[in-house]
Amino acid sequence: MSQPIRVLLAKVGLDGHDRGVKIVARTLRDAGMDVIYTGLHRTPDEVVNAAVQEDVDILGVSLLSGVQLTVFPKIFKLLEEKGSKDLIIVAGGVMPDEDAEAIKKMGVAEVLLQDTPPAQLVANLKRLVSERGPR
Amino acid sequence: MGEYVPSQDLLPRIDRGETVAIGRLITRAEGDVPEARDALANVYKRSGKAHVIGITGVPGSGKSTLVAAMTAKLVASGKRVGVIAVDPSSPYSGGSILGDRIRMTELANNPNVYIRSMATHGEMGGVARSTLATADILDVAGFDVIIIETVGVGQDEVEIVKASHTTVVVSAPGLGDDIQAIKAGVLEIADMHLVSKCDRPDANKTLTDLKQMLTLNAAKIAQSAWRTPVIGVSSLTGMGLDEFIAALEGHRKISVSSEGDKRRLEIAAFRLEKTAKRMLLEEFDKATGSARAELAHRLSRKEGDPYSFALDLVRSVTQ
Ligand SMILES: Nc1nc2c(ncn2[C@@H]2O[C@H](COP(=O)(O)OP(=O)(O)OP(=O)(O)O)[C@@H](O)[C@H]2O)c(=O)[nH]1
Ligand SMILES: [Mg+2]
Numbered sequence: 001m002s003q004p005i006r007v008l009l010a011k012v013g014l015d016g017h018d019r020g021v022k023i024v025a026r027t028l029r030d031a032g033m034d035v036i037y038t039g040l041h042r043t044p045d046e047v048v049n050a051a052v053q054e055d056v057d058i059l060g061v062s063l064l065s066g067v068q069l070t071v072f073p074k075i076f077k078l079l080e081e082k083g084s085k086d087l088i089i090v091a092g093g094v095m096p097d098e099d100a101e102a103i104k105k106m107g108v109a110e111v112l113l114q115d116t117p118p119a120q121l122v123a124n125l126k127r128l129v130s131e132r133g134p135r
Numbered sequence: 136m137g138e139y140v141p142s143q144d145l146l147p148r149i150d151r152g153e154t155v156a157i158g159r160l161i162t163r164a165e166g167d168v169p170e171a172r173d174a175l176a177n178v179y180k181r182s183g184k185a186h187v188i189g190i191t192g193v194p195g196s197g198k199s200t201l202v203a204a205m206t207a208k209l210v211a212s213g214k215r216v217g218v219i220a221v222d223p224s225s226p227y228s229g230g231s232i233l234g235d236r237i238r239m240t241e242l243a244n245n246p247n248v249y250i251r252s253m254a255t256h257g258e259m260g261g262v263a264r265s266t267l268a269t270a271d272i273l274d275v276a277g278f279d280v281i282i283i284e285t286v287g288v289g290q291d292e293v294e295i296v297k298a299s300h301t302t303v304v305v306s307a308p309g310l311g312d313d314i315q316a317i318k319a320g321v322l323e324i325a326d327m328h329l330v331s332k333c334d335r336p337d338a339n340k341t342l343t344d345l346k347q348m349l350t351l352n353a354a355k356i357a358q359s360a361w362r363t364p365v366i367g368v369s370s371l372t373g374m375g376l377d378e379f380i381a382a383l384e385g386h387r388k389i390s391v392s393s394e395g396d397k398r399r400l401e402i403a404a405f406r407l408e409k410t411a412k413r414m415l416l417e418e419f420d421k422a423t424g425s426a427r428a429e430l431a432h433r434l435s436r437k438e439g440d441p442y443s444f445a446l447d448l449v450r451s452v453t454q
Binding site: 004006028029030031033034035036037038039042046052053054055082083084134135 | 153154158161165224227228230232233236237243244250251252253
């Protein structure tokens with residue numbers, strides 16, 4: 001019996017609405033995943049602590065405010081300090097292509113922007129977890 | 136990517152309170168990973184120090200907000216607190232949205248707090264299959280108090296009593312038909328009753344109604360050394376929280392007495408039964424697959440009857 005994929009969704013930064021993340025949360029739930037939603041305005045510390053305690057397969061970080069180039073280095077540094085080795089990090093929201101490239105170089109597994117169709121989103125996450133293997 | 140760390144190797148790291156290791160063994164307990172069973176058995180034997188508190192109540196009654204407020208108080212008094220927040224899985228997809236954590240964000244960076252969300256995964260009774268194993272793990276990791284928040288939808292949450300040393304039922308003013316929301320069964324399982332949101336004026340009526348109902352129930356309560364208190368609290372203003380925490384301490388004292396032995400026995404019996412039944416079902420699914428298909432065909436052709444065929448299947452597993 002396989003376990004549902006565990007996903008933590010976090011919204012980092014100052015922008016004030018979470019309609020998009022909530023839609024993603026429902027999409028993933030309807031695809032059979034367990035989704036932990038942590039609300040708006042989270043800091044990298046809060047996100048990493050939550051992801052490690054919850055031991056999620058995937059941490060989805062959504063940003064709209066153009067802070068990705070400072071947020072992800074912090075997240076990766078904190079994860080390393082905690083000794084977390086196999087967390088899959090996915091970025092969402094809106095960002096220019098060159099930023100998407102830059103954060104992928106830092107270790108973000110996939111950048112799934114706001115216009116990603118739900119089926120593709122689900123398929124991508126499932127693929128990432130199956131590539132990682134048992135944990 | 137990551138390599139599989141054997142569960143036995145996680146144990147010393149859990150004893151040191153390493154978050155990553157705690158989280159991983161909980162995940163394996165949740166997935167019922169066979170490789171983790173020995174490690175979980177080891178954890179079970181060494182657990183038993185923590186005070187396990189179950190919090191139940193109808194949706195929206197303020198459980199998560201209360202857990203956050205009481206945890207902040209407990210941590211301030213030097214305790215380490217583990218929180219297990221259980222939410223129902225969707226019956227359609229098997230997935231879930233676990234939202235209790237949103238109410239606990241101010242605890243996210245506190246090193247003395249560990250919060251774990253879990254879905255019921257089809258388990259009835261408001262307690263997930265791995266809730267008790269998770270409590271064991273947090274116990275050996277050094278958490279003094281473990282709070283289990285469970286979904287309280289009606290008569291279904293009774294299992295929390297058999298999972299916790301102290302069961303708290305939360306009722307809120309203005310939810311549904313006042314006290315109607317508190318079903319008789321739930322009334323009886325409580326070691327203490329809270330009326331939440333007492334910063335609201337309509338809370339007084341809920342308090343009075345609840346106390347009245349409990350008086351009618353006094354016969355059962357009189358048999359016990361413990362008198363079920365009714366406490367009004369507000370997680371917003373902090374009103375009543377000290378009284379609540381003092382009551383928890385008081386109940387814990389009883390739960391180490393002979394009355395506590397009885398409770399511990401009930402908890403153990405419940406756990407044994409649940410685990411054994413689950414194993415039996417798994418065994419049944421594994422062992423009877425092909426025989427079942429074959430018998431179903433014969434049954435559809437009326438070559439036998441469902442009672443004797445079912446008995447054959449059951450016997451093939453239990454003999
Ligand atoms: N006025 C007032 N509102 C409160 C208080 N505690 C919680 N609330 C509100 O009640 C609503 C539900 O609170 P939660 O803590 O999420 O309730 P819950 O019982 O955990 O809900 P579920 O987990 O969905 O069953 C929220 O809008 C809270 O802001 C309180 O002490 N006073
Ligand atoms: Mg809640």
